Structure formats: structure tokens, C-alpha cells
Amino acid sequence: MLNITKESNANKLTFGLEGRLDTTTAPDFEAKIKESLDGVTELVIDMKSLEYISSAGLRVLLSAQKIMNKQGTMVVTNANDDVKEIFDVTGFSDILSIE
Amino acid sequence: MKELDIEAKIEKLDDVLAFVDGILEEAECSPKVQVQIDIAVEEIFVNIAHYAYDPNEGRALIKAGVTGDPALFSIEFSDAGIPYNPLAKEDPDVTLSAEDRPIGGLGIFMVKKSMDSVDYEYRDGRNVLTITKGITK
Numbered sequence: 001m002l003n004i005t006k007e008s009n010a011n012k013l014t015f016g017l018e019g020r021l022d023t024t025t026a027p028d029f030e031a032k033i034k035e036s037l038d039g040v041t042e043l044v045i046d047m048k049s050l051e052y053i054s055s056a057g058l059r060v061l062l063s064a065q066k067i068m069n070k071q072g073t074m075v076v077t078n079a080n081d082d083v084k085e086i087f088d089v090t091g092f093s094d095i096l097s098i099e
Numbered sequence: 100m101k102e103l104d105i106e107a108k109i110e111k112l113d114d115v116l117a118f119v120d121g122i123l124e125e126a127e128c129s130p131k132v133q134v135q136i137d138i139a140v141e142e143i144f145v146n147i148a149h150y151a152y153d154p155n156e157g158r159a160l161i162k163a164g165v166t167g168d169p170a171l172f173s174i175e176f177s178d179a180g181i182p183y184n185p186l187a188k189e190d191p192d193v194t195l196s197a198e199d200r201p202i203g204g205l206g207i208f209m210v211k212k213s214m215d216s217v218d219y220e221y222r223d224g225r226n227v228l229t230i231t232k233g234i235t236k
Contacts (some may be wrong), residue, residue: 023112059202059205066197068234095197
């Protein structure tokens with residue numbers, strides 16, 4: 001299960017993720033990102049309530065990062081220790097801006 | 100060892116995780132290790148579901164259990180699909196920039212990094228992948 005909240009303020013867009021970003025839920029998040037990024041220059045992905053991320057979730061983050069590299073910035077916030085460890089192991093700590 | 104004989108389909112992932120989590124919870128596995136094992140199980144099962152029988156369909160047999168002291172979790176996935184050793188694949192370069200990194204290819208790498216052992220063999224016409232992880236807190 002993944003609950004996705006979306007908050008838009010001028011050119012800034014914030015997604016809040018709650019639950020699991022995995023093979024089952026990643027396609028939904030990817031679709032929401034793709035339909036929402038027009039004109040966005042500041043993308044924030046708030047992982048405060050994200051428990052779990054698998055490689056399917058990492059794929060979505062990487063494709064979002066590639067899009068945002070062309071049009072603005074992307075920041076990942078509030079990731080828990082388990083999620084941060086996965087970012088470290090996979091080198092995503094160097095690719096993403098994690099706050 | 101408990102067994103789960105299941106259709107190798109993405110839609111069955113939740114059933115596979117419920118099977119694994121049941122075993123881990125009974126063994127009082129720490130939540131952190133349980134998350135790591137769940138991720139590994141997801142990567143392996145999803146690979147089988149995507150590729151083993153492509154473009155046809157088939158089943159996966161999963162045997163899992165906890166043994167010994169300190170407790171060791173082991174799980175064996177087998178399928179009768181196309182022979183494929185996922186461990187033979189080169190590890191992704193995790194130092195590349197976002198622009199240069201291909202989308203994907205991280206799954207089996209995450210399994211290798213987070214588990215204590217990962218072994219593959221092709222036996223009696225089946226792909227057999229076994230992973231183990233100590234679960235003592």
C-alpha cells in the first residue's frame with residue numbers, strides 16, 4: 001500500500017509518501033509524477049511515512065531526477081534510516097539531494 | 100521449512116511477502132532485518148515473474164524457514180523457466196551520475212549487498228536461487 005499526497009504551490013510541487021514504494025505501488029507513483037511535472041521547478045518528495053523502498057521505487061526516483069535535472073531541482077526529505085541505508089548501498093545518496 | 104507453490108506473477112507478490120513475513124514474525128525477526136529480507140524477496144520473485152517464463156506463464160516454488168542458534172533465515176526460490184543466473188550479471192556502477200545511470204539493474208545488486216549469502220544453481224531443469232540472512236537482533 002502507498003498513499004500519495006500532492007501539494008502544489010506556484011512552481012513548487014510536494015509529494016508525500018506513506019507506506020511502501022515497491023513493485024506493486026511504483027507504477028502509480030510514476031504516473032502521478034509524469035502527469036504533474038509540467039512547469040514544476042522545485043520538486044520535493046517527503047518520505048516521512050515511507051517504510052520501504054525496493055529497486056522499483058528507486059527506478060521511479062531516478063527517472064524523476066532525470067526530468068528535474070532539465071527543469072529545476074528535486075529534494076528528498078525525511079527518509080528513515082532503512083530507506084537511507086538503501087540510498088547509501090545503491091549510490092543514490094550521491095545522485096539525490098537528501099535533506 | 101515451509102513451502103509455497105505459487106503462480107509466478109507480479110500480482111502474487113503480496114502473497115509471497117505474507118508467507119515470508121509469517122515465518123519471520125514467528126521467529127521474532129527484528130523489523131529492520133525483516134524489511135531487508137522483504138526487499139530481497141521482492142527483487143527475486145519479481146525477476147522470476149517478469150522473465151522466467153516470458154512470454155508464457157509458470158509457477159515458482161518457494162521454501163523458507165529459520166534454523167539454528169543464532170537464528171538463520173534461508174529461502175530457496177525455484178522455477179522451471181529459462182535457465183538464468185542473475186548472479187552472473189555485472190554489478191551496476193553505483194558511482195555514475197543521474198544522467199549516466201541506466202534506469203534499473205539494481206535489484207539483484209541490492210540483494211547481494213543486504214543478504215549474508217546468495218547462491219544460484221541450475222538443478223534438474225530448474226533455476227534454484229537460495230539466500231540466507233542472520234536474523235538475531
